[in-house]
Amino acid sequence: MAGILVSAATGALNSIVEKLGTLLVDQYKLHTGVRGEIKFLTGELTAMNDFLLKMSEEEDPDQQDKVWMSKVRELSYDIEDSIDDFMQDEDDKDAKPDGIIKKIKHILGKVGKRKAHHQVFQDLKKQVTEVAERNQRYQTRHALSKARNLTVDPRALAIFDLASTLVGIDEPKAELIKLLIDGVSINRQPKLVSIVGSAGIGKTTLANQVYQDLKRKFKYRAFLSVSRNPDMMNIMRIIHSQVSGLRFADTEAGSIQQVIINITTFLAEKRYFVVVDDIWNVAAWNVIKLAFPKTSSCSIIITTTRRNDVAESCSSYFSGNIYGVRPLTVVHSRQLFHRRLFDSQENCPPYLEEVCDQILKKCAGLPLAIIAVSGLLANIKNVLGYLCLLYVSMFSEDSFIEKYDLIRRWIGEGFIQKEDGYTTHEVGERCFNELVNRCLIQPVETNEYGKVKGCRVHDIILDFIISKSTEENFITFLSTPIPTTGIESKVIRRLFLQGVKEGNSTIPTTGLDLSHVRSVSGSFVEMPSLEKFRHLRVLNLHDYQRLGEQNLENIVRLFQLRYLSFRHIGIRKLPEQIGRLGCLEILDLRETDVMELPASIVNLRKLSHLLVDVGVKFPDGVANMQALETLKLVSVSRQSLDFLSSLGQLKNLRNLVLHIRFNVNSDTGHTNVIGEVISSLCKLGTQNLRSLTIMDLSGLLQEPLCLPTLEKLINCSLAIPQIPKWLSSLKNLQQLILQVDGVKQDDLCMLGALPTLLILHLTQRTESRNKLRISGEVGFRSLRIFIYDGNGVSPVALIFAAGSMPKLEKLKLVCHVNESDSPSFGIENLPCLRTVKCFVNGNDGIVEAVETAVETAASTHPNHPSLGFWKGNSIFFSRLPSFD
Known part of the structure; x- marks a missing residue:
């Protein structure tokens, strides 16, 4: 998967080639000798990179190849560390000194540095040459094929989300x-x-x-x-x-x-x-x-x-x-294998029948083996996201791995590369989906909109990943008691501490060189000084409650840091010099006691994801943070007018969460604040804003907004009087979650005209006797999920006529019915329906009539959709539960 999935065999080669290109620009003022060395390194390392990619596709490379690949991989990390040190040295040059003596010393220092720089690159050239001469078999070849799967394969999701449809x-x-x-x-x-x-x-x-x-x-x-x-x-x-x-x-x-x-x-x-x-x-x-x-x-x-x-x-x-539990029968094994591999239970090409039967014989009726093998074969032309997969071994067995946190850590490690038209986060999500499609990770906690929230790894697959991580020195697993052999001789690239019990108060790292560690994670009680981790890129301190003040201040010395999480730590303030972390891309401050960010944070020019809790105050100058893509969340009432105005200048901002709540006893001036917010939103809406969540107690959505780029709009906390007319301009909107006092027929017609709407969740807060009818004329030509929540108090008759919502797959209704309402919702008129959930309140007789009508409609529907039906405190349930 070109540009998305990186093979572990290449180590840091991709990153190095990019950095060598950066070094050739004029800002580093390199003399001819150093430029020549860099060009040589670029050519050699590019060739090695291409060859290693090719070798990574081999089923079983011989031992000599494995040894050489390991040496190149380790060398790549060392080279990157040297280049990072060189670039940091250049960036840390002092301003021109005053006084003749200081100027002479400065000039002599520059001459000395030039000689040292030349020596650095000569040494690197020598190391690369020596490794290359040991193995002359590498050559430049095209290795990566174009990605095909950009989303989670519905066949893979069906294995987990709709598990009751599994054969056998x-x-x-x-x-x-x-x-x-x-x-x-x-x-x-x-x-x-x-x-x-x-x-x-x-x-x-x-x-x-x-x-x-x-x-x-x-x-x-x-x-x-x-x-x-x-x-x-x-x-x-x-x-x-x-x-x-x-x-x-x-x-x-x-x-x-x-x-x-x-x-x-x-x-x-x-x-x-x-x-x-x-x-x-x-x-x-x-x-x-x-x-x-x-x-x-x-x-x-x-x-x-x-x-x-x-x-x-x-x-x-x-x-x-x-x-x-018995293994699957031959018939059931074949059905499961064919469904996953050919998108059908029976459609196996005749020329593949013999080899498929041989594979199934090896799987011995084990569903996990059948799913994993078919998942690999389904995308055999794509290169496995090997680094991303190996990184999962840093999570404990059976632990829930939050999807977006995992993607952000991949980004921090540099595994994910930006592609034209896609952010690194979007590319990372494609990588996650690829691993799901191959059944190498198992999606869990899918929300009611069909979005996977996280994953787990089966212990069999985790054992395999851990063994490969250890074999390739990808991760060093450090447990207590510490192993007495092997660790000291290894260069530690990523450190995972496991098995710490109460009473073992320190991480057992005495005598270990931690200067090359790129990522540290695990369940430690106390960690060593961060000064030892000079090349650290990913620092996850989630739940580490014993973070000392000295370690907190030392964080600003981690100049290569890309990912930093303080989540669920009781810190009250960040170091004032946090802005020195010039490489930082992700900063997670959720579930902390931080209430104000230091002024220097606006110097984080590469920061793309900033996550904070309600009530945090931002400094002015946010317009300097042009790399920001995600900003969660902004408590509007805590911010200055300058900040709110500058918010509209963040041209790359794609995901924004706003919390709007004013103290009724505070001074007026809300109008000015809301005015700045509206102005900024309209600017963002003509640039790159894709997702907007408003935790709103002010009625902001009642104001006319211009957000033509928006794809997701979520309104929480306060119901607005009616569906705003300006929503009709959102021609790119795919998901709408809205709370309103009442829904009218005209509202449905307006929303139905949105050409790209896939998910609609409407919550009606007040009682209404409107009769709502959805037909082919209303629209909703692309809608896949529809949730209507009348809170069980609104006696609304919602009817689906022939031709309505032609692509709807999932329907959830929460409403009240009375004697004058039709007992049927007309679900038989929804041709693609797969799942129905109904919670109906009202007179027992009419509720039972509705239940019978819905049951009959579901049983006679060509798709036989799964049905969940609630009536008061009792439950009728058949087939599969809902899509929660």
């Missing part, structure tokens, strides 16, 4: 539900079933499907993963948080015993449903089981494990059952 799932799901529900529990204890089977056979998928089908019958429920090396305190707090609805931060207790008491006290005499996934040993279960009271015969528990002794221990405690 219906029979085991029905068997498992029967074991859980049928009959009376022994001794009035909870019903338990322990699912056991080999890795990748689908235990978690099966448990999740049953959980999704049954969870809404239980008010108190939880689904959690344990994994190989569980933090039991963390596990128990997760259980407490999920079953009680408390925030995780509010579940803190002095000991595991106290957390268990809190859970059992809360669940006493309550019906609960808990899934404990991926238990690796009996010891972990012996702790977890104590949290579940034995006094409820109406509660159910599911555990999953790959070990028979664990399954037996689980089942014996509650006199439960063991369910062994």
Whole structure:
């Protein structure tokens, strides 16, 4: 995938070639000798880069090639460090000195530096030549093919988002539900079933499907993963948080015993449903089981494990059952493989049937193996995003990996390169989607708009990634106790600390050279001085509560830093000299106590993503930050008029979140503030603004705005009286989330005329008796998702006539009906419908009539859409749950 997915084999070669080109510009005043060395290095390293890309496509390069590739990769990192030091030295030159003596010393210093610079590049040339002479087989070749997939393949999402449509799932799901529900529990204890089977056979998928089908019958429920090396305190707090609805931060207790008491006290005499996934040993279960009271015969528990002794221990405690997951049959394996690879269950070309059967035989009926292999084959012409994939090994097993944070860290590492017409963030999202499409990462927490919020990595694939990361010295995994051999002799490029327990208060790095570390992450209690990380690019301090004042000040010395996260750290202020971090691209200050940014922050000319919380005050001079693409969020009432006016000068700003709330007792002047905001928004709207979220308590959207470039508009907090007429000018709008007092037929006609609208979410806040009819004449020719939320109080009859919303796939309705309303919404007239969710309130008779009509329409619809139907406090549910 040219320009998007970078092979780990190339190390830092791409970055080096770009920097060497920068060095050749006039600003560095290089003399002829140094220029010659740079040109030589550029040519040689470009050739090496192309050859390594070619070698990375080989299935099994021989040992000599592997050794040579490793040497080139390590050399590339060393060269980049040397070039970074050289460029920083040039940038740090003092201003011309005063006085004759100081001037003479300055001139002599420049002469000395020139000689030193020449020596630096001569040494680099010598190293490159020596490596090249060891292997004469490299040559310039075109290696990367053009990217095809720019979004998540719907076939890949179907594996996870619509898991109940997986082949072979219906029979085991029905068997498992029967074991859980049928009959009376022994001794009035909870019903338990322990699912056991080999890795990748689908235990978690099966448990999740049953959980999704049954969870809404239980008010108190939880689904959690344990994994190989569980933090039991963390596990128990997760259980407490999920079953009680408390925030995780509010579940803190002095000991595991106290957390268990809190859970059992809360669940006493309550019906609960808990899934404990991926238990690796009996010891972990012996702790977890104590949290579940034995006094409820109406509660159910599911555990999953790959070990028979664990399954037996689980089942014996509650006199439960063991369910062994079977591999897929040959027929089901073939259906799954063909669906993923050929976009069909049957459409396998005859000339491929024999090889496909051979592949399936190797997969032995394991769904994960079938999905992963078919995912790789589906895009075989594309180069794997190897660096991006290896970087995922820096996350703990079973951890939730936030999508956008992962992309930002890739950007900070330099793995993602900007392409014409696309920002680095957009290119990073394409890389993420590519890994999803290949089933190398599993998408989780898809929101109701179909957007993937994050991912996890199956432990089998994670083991593979970790082994490759270690083999290629991509990441150094440091655990406690520290290994006694091997670490000291390695050059550490990326450091991940794992396995730190309470009592080990320091990171075990004594004797290690940290000067070449580019990224540091992990669960450390205390880290060494940041002065040791002179070439650090990515610093993730998320949740590190012991950040000392000295380390905080030393951050400004990390001149190569690209990514910096203070998220969920109790710091109150940033270093005043934060503006010295000239390479910084991403700064995350969410969930901190920072309320004001230092003036020097406007000197961060490369900063593209700035993330802060409500109430943070920005300094004036934001117009200097022309690289900004994301600004979340701006508390308007805290800013000066100069800042609000300068906001409109950020020509590259694409994603903006505004919080608008004024103190009713404060001085007037709101009109001037809103005027500056409107002026800036209209300027941004004619440049690059793509996404605007307004947490609005002022009614800003009632004002006429000019935002022709906008693709996403979200209105939160306060409902506006009516849908603004100026929305009709948003010809590029793809997603609209709006809260209004009332929706009229004319409003639907106006929105239906928007040519590119894909997602529409309307929330009506006040009661209305308007009858809304959607037909082919209304429009909505491109709409895929429609959510209408009448808050259960508005007796609105919403009817879909023939020809309406021809591409709609997902429909969610929350409304009140009365006797005069039609019992049917007309969903049979939506030809592409796949998912329907209805929450209907009203008289029991009419609600039952609506339920019957919707059920009938769904069953007779050619697509047989999945249906979720709520009526008051009861639930009718069939097929797949919603797209939450």
